[in-house]
Amino acid sequence: MTQIFAHRGYSALFAENTMSAFLEAEKAGADGLELDVQLTKDGEIVVIHDEKVDRTSSGTGFVKDFSFKEIRKLNANKKGVKKEPIPSLIEVFEWMKSNKIMCNIELKNGLIPYEGMEEKVIELIRKYGLSDRIIISSFNHYSIVYCYRIAPEIETAPLFIEGIYMPWIYAQSIRAKGIHPKHSAMSDNIFINTMENGIAVRPYTVNKDTDMHRLFNINCTAIITDDPIKAKRIRKQYEKRP
Template structure:
């Protein structure tokens, strides 16, 4: 009886002191950030192709990331650049080409540019989607209504299968106004990160649940600032990071416990996670 009383008293003291059971036992909860396949497994397969997405899903990525551009006839297609020059055997700006014209072009390995709806039809609820919107060349937002309509059509919002990201605050606020249940990530450019303060983070938290920054800018201070405003921190890598050892950089991000990482190679990113989280 005395032993039981002692345990109850100890448990009460731990709770009142703010100490968790994990802390009392010397154990810490597993750390497992989201692993987001940047343009699919784009280190291993051509970016934004079905093969790239399939590889990412096979390699256990939590999300496949999809950049959107709008065609001349108003179709939303998965491509990073505003032109087809770099990734296809054709030339021209997406905004000046119809979907039919774009479908006549080939990506690497003979694959085709996909619309967002074609991608969702292919993978349905078997994966989660991290979708980037953007303004057009005139600074206008034109893709948001159509995108939300597609997401609702395939039940992705209700099933918690989608996150929307953008550097455009205007686009994200529009998404939020269309459906406040969609999780939103506000991407932040380098100079903005360096100047960011509590006021800016508080404003972002009104419509977003996450901020996204370059991995090399991540540090405990910015992570603490984000969490103070109930914002998660996701980090992404740039082409220059490859020459600066992305593997080492991602480990440093894991060390400070960022909430998510964008990666071109999900299997590699997962292999570098702290041992207890594998």
């Protein structure tokens, strides 16, 4: 059965990449979360998508120029009533001790080469005993190959915007157990061939009914969506099948 990963948490209804969005994704019955990590000036791992804090918080400037103490003062819930801090990865892992949810961590190191990010993330994963519940992904494929080298027990998955020829061959060559393509970049046939070759396929960001039907119909490994409730409702129609 296709798993449902909540993209930046339950971001269709709650401020993205906040603890509220993660808690609500779990309440909604998502199988997993997808979140993004960057490093502060003093080397703390924080959960935020953009390199700058401007779009998703009350602040302005680059994540890398804030200390952890400074970034925690910002409000990550710009549109809502309740003030929400930008979470640390530690905070997410502390909460994950109370549930069984999976977590896809996207390393946001394509534009800014955060020094030591891979080591820091892996050290925390091991400290919390979460190696079997985490998938590390990135558009920076050098970074995930490095993660595999230092922590072969943690699953990795390259992210793609474009289609790629025989993606299962590529995944196998970099020792990745999955691929995370843009849902519109590859055909059903390529997804099916990839899965038949033992590589998980978790396309992003799947929000339209027609796209969900398409992927549940081919029994895709997982979908990454902003709306886990809608995804669960549509998935139900496919659960009856043998």
